Structures are given as C-alpha cells and as structure tokens.
Amino acid sequence: MTSAERDPEFENLLIYLRQNRGFDFTGYKRSTVMRRVSKRMQSLTIENFEGYLDYLEVYPEEFNYLFNIILINVTTFFRDSSAWEYIGEQILPNLIKNKKTSEQIRIWSAGCASGEEAYTLAMLTGEILGVEEFRQRVKIYATDVDEDALKHARLALYSAKDIQTVPDELRQKYFEIVGNHYVFRQDLRRSVIFGRHDLLQDAPISRLDLLVSRNTLMYFNSETQGRILARFHFALNDNGYLFLGKAEMLLMHSNLFIPLELKNRIFTKVSSVNIRDRLLIMANSVDEESNSRFSRQFRLREMGFDTAPIAQIVIDLSGILVMMNEQARTLFALSPKDLARPFQDLELSYRPIELRSLIERAYTERRPLNLTNVERYLSNTEMQYLDVRITPLEETSTNFLGVSIAFHDVTRYIKLQEALQRSQQELETTNEELQSTNEELETTNEELQSTNEELETTNEELQSTNEELETMNEELQSTNEELQTINNELSDRTAELNRTNIFLISILRSLQTGIVVIDSSFNISIWNYMVEDLWGLRIDEVLGQSIFSLDIGLPVEQLRSPIRDSLAAKKQFQEMILDATNRRGRQIKCYLAITPLLGIEMQGAVLMMADVEKVKSMISTQEMEERQQQD
Template sequence: MTSAEKDPKFENLLVYLRQSRGFDFTGYKRSTLIRRVFKRMQSLNIENFEEYQDYLEVYPEEFNHLFNTILINVTAFFRDSSAWEEIAEQILPNLINNKKASEQIRIWSAGCASGEEAYTLAMLMAQILGAEEFRQRVKIYATDVDEDALNQARQAVYSEKDVQSIPDELRHKYFEFVGNRHVFRQDLRRSVIFGRHDLLQDAPISRLDLLVSRNTLMYFNSETQGRILARFHFALNENAYLFLGKAEMLLMHSNLFTPLDLKNRIFTKVSTVSLRDRLLVMANPADDESSNRLARNVRLRDMGFDTTPIAQIVIDTNGTLVMVNEQARILFALFPKDLARPFQDLELSYRPVELRSLIERAYTERRPVILTNVERYISNTEIQYLDVQITPLQETDNSLLGVSISFHDVSRYIKLQDALKRSQQELETTNEELQSTNEELETTNEELQSTNEELETTNEELQSTNEELETMNEELQSTNEELQTINSELNQRTTELNHTNISLISILRSLQTGIVVIDSSFNISIWNYMVEDLWGLRTDEVIGKSIFSLDIGLPVEQLRSPIRESLSGRKQFQETILDATNRRGRQIKCYLAITPLFGAEMQGAVLMMVDVEKVSSMISTQDIEKRQQQE
C-alpha cells in the first residue's frame, strides 16, 4: 500500500495509539497491520476504524488485547535448526576467538518475544565456555515491546511442548523439571537481562559482538527497516555479526551489512568508508586497473540483470525497448531483434495488460505503478498470475531516463492462498479435517522456505512479498493454536449438551402424557411421541410450524386466547377440556393444561394434553367443567 493509498481513518487510529499509549505502529507494513487490527475488530463485531477508536476510548482495557493481536509472538528454541548449527559451529567460536581471554562478550536478542532464542544463545555460549566463564564474561540483552511476553520470558518456565526442539543433552543439562514444567537454570539465568525496548524510539544497545533479530524486520516497511538497520550498524563492534530471520535478506542495504552466509541469514558489519579513501579512488579515473575494474563491474551488472529470476524489461523515454533479461525473453517470446524496436509495436505493450498508459502514469507521478494478480491466459484452461511494477528511472538531476517493468509470476502464491482458504474452512468441521489441514500447512511452510532460498537475489518488491508471506504464516500458526483451544472447548460443551438432550428425551418419553412446547411466536419446538399417537402427525412434520396452522382433530383456534394469556404472563396455569377427534377418527374429550415457559425472559408455553378417558382416574371431568363455568 503506497502512501497515496493509505486509509485516512486507519492512519488516525495509528496516531491515536501513539498519542494515548506511546505505541508507534506507523512504520509497520500496512497490509499486515490492517489484517491484524481487522481480526480484533471482528471478534468485537465492529465494522470500521472510527467505531473501534471510540471503543478504545470507552474501554481502555481493550488496548492490551489489541497489542497482543498485533505483536505476533511466534518463536521457538533452535528455530530453523540449520541456521543455529552454523551459529554454534562457526559464528560463536569465531566470536570468542576474536576476543581477549577476559574480555566481556555482549549479545543482543532484539524482538525476543517469550525468550526462547535468548535462552538458546545462553545454552550455546555456556556449552562452549563452560558455566563459570559464561557467568563471568557473557551478557545477553533480550528486548521486546510486549510486556506480557517479557514477563513470561523472565520466568524462564516452559511446557513440555515448548522444549521438544531442544536436544536431549542440552535440555537435561540446562533445565530443571519442576511440577510438569521445565525451568532454565537460575545461575545462568542471571546473565540474560530482559527489558522493554522500542527499536524505533529507544537508543540501541551498543558495543555488541552479536545481534540476533529474527523475523522482526519483516513487519516494518522499507523506510523503517532502513532506520532500524542503521541503528543495528551503530550498535555492532567491528567484525561483529548480525543474525536475521529466514525472510530477511538485506538486499537493499549492502552499504551497511554484507552476507557471510546468505542461506542462513548471517551478516557482518561493513566498515564505514572514509572520505580519504573515496577521494583516492576518484583521483585516478584513467588508471588501467580502475578501467578494468569498471568494465568488470558493468559486465557484472549486465549479467546480474540478465540472470535475475524476475522477468524485466527497460524502455527509454522515446518508447524504445532497450533491455530485456533472460526471464522476459522466455516468458514473452522476445528475441534480440526486438531490441531498439518501438515498444508500442510489441504485443507485450497491450497484452496481458495495457502498459502504455501505465508508463505515462509512472512518468507523470514520478513513482512506481504496481498492478497485482494480472491474469495471463497461457492456454484455454491455464491462467498465469503476474504482479507488474512500472518504475520510472531518473537521473541524479531528476530528469527521466525511461522505465523498468518487472513481471513477477505469483501463480504459485495465488494457488497457495486458495489452498489456505480451503484449509481454514476445513478447520471448522472435524478434528480429522483439522489434522489434515495442519499437514497441508506444514507442506506449505516447506515450500515457502524453499522458495525463499531460490529467490535470494530478487529486487526490493519481491523481498517485501517474501516478508508478507512469512508474516501470514506466523499468523496462521497463531490462529491454529487458538482454533485447537476453541475446538477442545466446543467438544466439551457438545458432550455436556448431548447429556442434557438425552436426559430431556428420557423425561419426555417417561411421561405418559402428550407434551407440546411452543415459542413466543406460537411455533412448535417439542412434539413428543404421545402427541404423535394422539393426532397422527410426526415430529418432523410439525417442528417449526405454528400450532394454529395444524390440520388435526383438535380445535386449535379455541386455544388462541388461553395461549396468549399464558405467554403474556397474566395466567400461570390454565386447564380446559375440548371435544376433539383423534387420529383414528374417534370422538374424544381432550384435557389440556397450559403453563408459561420462563427463562431469562418469556420463552414460550408448555401444553400438556391427554385423552380424558385414559386418565379418568386422575382427572374429574365434572370438576374441570365447574371451574370453567366459575371462571
């Protein structure tokens, strides 16, 4: 969502949160942020941002629920085990070797959530140094903006499920089993310091040897990421390390950090280039070595453009096609002879989408124009979905050079989204379907992880897409845990309701009297088997119908007034005898008793009816008729 497309009402809500509670979410990605806020609003049946802001003003306790929804605390011990193996086997030993024997080692876990990764670092460092040296030399600072998560982290208490990913040797060595819970060793716990810290507003912790911030940057927009990374750069010592999450690659910030192990997202700090060094480079522009280096750099740039996995073309301001990479040639069947041709003469200019008007719009607005989910028909049955970005290319004096157009194939993501929607629907059915959906999500996670590894050299827009997918994945994991809890509660309530229904059916069957229950609108909700035998209508034929619409041998119209009096509460008990014809065509006298049915409010009435001849020993017809005459 660009700045021009921001919802003013949502932006007002963010300003209110910052002014009233000090939480600044304006640097977060709008798509993720709006999705999380909407989730909380739906739970309250609130439809727009203005109403939700009014709700926050009236109910201040809602802030905590909102922040817990926005701040997704999805973490684990040794999360992404291959990356932690590299940290344990290479990074931490190198870090220790580069320090003097008595020199302090400072580590920062930024966005620590409930503390699992901070304690993972503590275990690995203690394993290398030994417990005694660890306590003397190591300080691990673990920070987050979520106070509830920090309180949980400070307790250092975890469930059996939480510690399953810890190797048995480390779990037995560094955790104590107390009351069905696993507690981290207190003597080592003192070296892990937890505190609230806002990456945007608070000063960074300095003089660090290792900074771990995993799957935290991906929630912020590109501008905010740049500000945070500049602070990370300041916080780290020379030759220090930065360890990020699997969706965070820093492709646009190579001036601050250089990848040491891009697959595992481990980076080193780039030393600041001095002004003297830059002047020395500029002093001999005609030097042969410099010329050769420049030529290699140009060739390297061209090869990098040609081999990028995203289809991309470049058009100059005269409307001439000047560059086409390999993916674009394959995707749109372009050939070297098409270079230098007018773009408007190519089929690509108007299919799968009209690009000429969008190019003019990019020139006019001087900003990228983005189209998502553009449909391209490959065959009669197969559709390809593309994200198209038209980016104006400007010289340093802001004059236009042309445009770059990239085509990102998102068909796979569209299919994944459809699969996830179907999985969400299946989660609401049965436990068996829930298990199947979890397996599908695990497969999806593996596919997304594989996709991220394949797209390590993509542009900034693809980087943003990868981060968005990782965010949705963590939301789904959080939602799965919530649904499992809700499902257990629903199973328990269903069992209780079944017991209640069985008891009610047993009671109704044990009564040798016809029982009819109607609601306040005269519609039948209970019709027991004695009534079926009396009037010849089955339960499924009358449920939900008005009692006055029944065509039976009972003169139901004569009951309208007594039933209304019962529903209004004017009479608590009424009884009468009516002449009727039963289902066998025999004339009978039917005894009826009417009583109101109360709950929190009037819910309906209960009609008890029976053939007088069958219960003559219990009911005196003459007594009832006398009472009717007296009334």
C-alpha cells in the first residue's frame, strides 16, 4: 500500500467526494489523484488535505474546479490517426458486413470528454453507410462523468483550431460554419446520444458492436481496471470490438479479450456461452477466491426468482431488461432472446400501460409505485386485470441499480366483484322501478289537473306578452326618431367643422409668414408651407414632434426660455432676430415673434418666423409698385 493510500486525511477527502457529489475516486490511481488535488491546493495556498476538505464545505462551487483538474479532458478529432485509419478501413467495414441491412449498429464511446471522439466515429461510419442509412441504423452512445464536458459535447461547437486534424473533405461535409465556429451537422447529431455515466457505479450499455475507451483505463488502479473490463466484456456482442488508447494494454485480462491489432490497441472479445456466464465473469473480476460460492448463490437466487408465483421482470439503470421469471415469460410471451434488449423496444414497455414514465417517477420519488386494476386486452371480448408494483432497487442511499416490476393477475377477483356489483345493481333497479311506477300513477293524476290550470295561465301570459310587444314597438319608434335627430345634428356640426378647417387652412396658406403652433408639451400642431420652404421639413415629418428635437438650421434651444414665458402667460408678445441657416444652406437673419395661444381650451404658443432679407425685398418691391402706380 502506497503512502497515498495510508494518508487518512486524503482518504477522508475521497470519502467526502463520494458521499456528497457521487464521484468515487477510490478506484483511481492514488498517486495520480493526489498529484492533481495537490496542484489545485497549491493554487489556493492550502497546505493539507484536511484544510482543503474544510474549504470544500464552505465553498461548494470549488467542486467544479476540482473535478476539472482530476478529470483530464484531453481529446481531439482523429487522435492517433493511424489507429483511426485502421478502424475506418478494417473494423467498421467488417462490422457492418456481418450485420443484416435492417440491424442497428451500436457504438459506445466511454470517457468521451468534449465529444470529438464520438463525432469522429460518426464521420467514419457515415462515410461507409451514407448519411441516410447512418441516421436510420447507427446509435453512438457517448458518456463521461464530467457534466461540463458533456454540455460542451452536446453543443458540438468547435473552433477552427479544434478541427485542424479533420480532413478538409470531411470538414466540409460534416460541419457547418456559424460565426467563427464549426458546428457538427444537426441531422446526424441526433444519432449521437450523450449522457453521464460512471464506469464504476453505473450499469454498462449492452449489445454493443464497438466499444471505444481511449486513455480512460490508465487513470484507474489494476483492481478497478479489472472490474471495468468485466463490464466492457458484458456490454459487447460476441463479435464486438474493443478500441483502447495508445497507453493501455490488457496483458492481465487475456481471459476477457485477445488482441486483434496490438499496435493500434484493438481487441476482440473472448466469447462466453450465455448471460449467466457473462454475469459470472463480472463477479470473477471482483473476487476470484469467492467465485464458486458466488456461482452457487447466483443460481439459487435465479431459481428462486424464476419460480416465483407472480410475474416479475428486472430492468437495469440503463433501461436494459436483465431478468424475467417464468410467469413473466408466459404472461407476456417473452423469450430468452429478449434479455439484454432495451426495455423501450419491448411491447411490454407501453402495453398494457406506459411503464417508462412510471419507472422514471419511481427513481425520482425514490419509492415503490402501486397501480391497481390495470386493464389488458387479451382479445376483442376478453379482458385481464393486473396489479402492478414498480420498485426501485437501491444499492446505497444515493445509487440505484435498476427497477423491479411485478405483475399480479387479479382478473378473477375483479370479475367476481363485478358480478356481485351487477347483482346488487339489478336488485336495486327492480326496487326502484316498482317505486317509480307507483309514483308515476300518482303523479299522472296531479299532472292532468295542473295541465288545465297551466293552459289558463298560458292564455293570460300570451295576452300580457302581446301588450308588452306593442309597448316596445312604440318605444323603438321613439328611439329611432331621437337617433335620426342626433344624426342630423352631427352632420350639421361636421359640415361646419369642415368649413372652419378649410377657412383656417386658407388663412395659413395666404400668410406670407411661417406659422408654427405648439402645445403645452412643446409638440408641433401646425406647420405651414412657408415653414416647410424655410427649413425643408414637411408637416408629416414634424407633426407631434417636440420643436426642440428638430434638426434644422434654427437654434431652437434659444427659444426654450421665451416659449416657457409665453406658455406661463408671463409675456404676451416677444420678438427676436436669430442667426440661422435655411434649407438651402444659406446664412440668414430669422425674425421670430412668439405669442401665447389665447381663447381656446388648449394651451400653447404661436411662433411666426420669416427671412428678414426676404421680407425687406418684398417690402421694397411693394413700395416700387406703389410709386409706379402714383406716377
């Protein structure tokens, strides 16, 4: 045992990480983990592991930094290109050749980090099958324990530097450019399924054709490597392949895998006979000395489970059917071939009741779920009733192994209960019918008597209704006359208003001076054509705008104070001359007169403005004309 394993403070830290965050690093190489943790402690100037554990308790966000240090996510596209070339030219074509055209191809990338390895597999498989067949047949399961890395992998967003190792032809075919990044094709991304998976605690993905775990095993100690490899052996099909990293060997596990191409670390599985043997191999990897005792106990438990009087199945955490007893096989027509199949692929998962969502609910609520009187149609006329109990199987308080589902046939009890209920209902119905017959006879006489009274009452009501209708007709005629009068008045007022508006517009057009009318909020209400000619803005551009927001040649800010005085009735008349620039860009002297708007409810001000030179010119012209007339 190394010094790292003897350090009680370091062991307490590992136990704390497992209990509080679900990361079990006890199977990793102690020297590697200790070195990575010590590196993080140095950046925080913490001297011992006990102090770092206290720091984690006070600052929970520190877990993220620690895991990023320990879980070294080093990966690239086509890393070790010669090995990937062998996979693309030899392994994948041979794997596909041995498959029927309708069979699914299942690949697992364990320890996928940020997803480059999984997308490399997708590109190589897509090149062989073609894009359409790839979407229909291929499932690539990519897993890691690092949630941050998985989030990045799901986005499939990479920089130009990240995809330097991708050949140009594949880069153009499988990546789309978004901004400064490259994104893997979305239609193919649906076939790559990312999820969190702990190789030590979670059940392996099964029925695999290719398992890729590159440079992941090297971080674990020898005992832990044996346990993981046993799970890999269980996960692979008999003709499946294992692809490891350049730094990994299987010299101590020749009973599980044999090398196919040792240079590139590609291995084939040593086939076992059946599922029971595969489970025993997993047990052997834990403790070789207890193999015989485990085998006997396993067979005893298997026989006890198989002969149970109630139909029962067991599904592991990854959704694979791992056990079913004789009652379940008979009840639901299951066969041994259905073992190790995804439960979602079986009819039982959704008929007679949708079980997949209930399984998730049992995991979430951490308690068994009971469903009673579930209906199952055996034929058009025959119905079966089942009581279903879904029980999550917990290995520890924080870890699930799977779920057990029991089906109890209660059809006989339901049918007996229904027969008793029908008999009771028939007796009650007979009694009610007798009582109602007597009541109906008594009621009939009363109804005959009351009918005559109702007829008389109805006649009176009809007469009263006729009178009300005549009254309403007169009221409607009166109302119609009132509405006609109001309509005539409105027409007269509209005509008068139109005349007034035309008169006002004529006055504004006749004036040879620019007129601007603003309200109390400085917003423009009137802007005549002379102002349009002076500043180059049409009325539809300024109407409702603040005069101080206009970008014209007139220094409108100098008018703010005079306009306020006018609105406040402090001054009745103000005039001034300002330097300005007209719409033609010519410097002018602008005459302005400001007066309050008087005699109406709306408060405001009237601004009169004119080009001084133009006015003088007009006056001179008029004087000359008057002199000519006098002469």
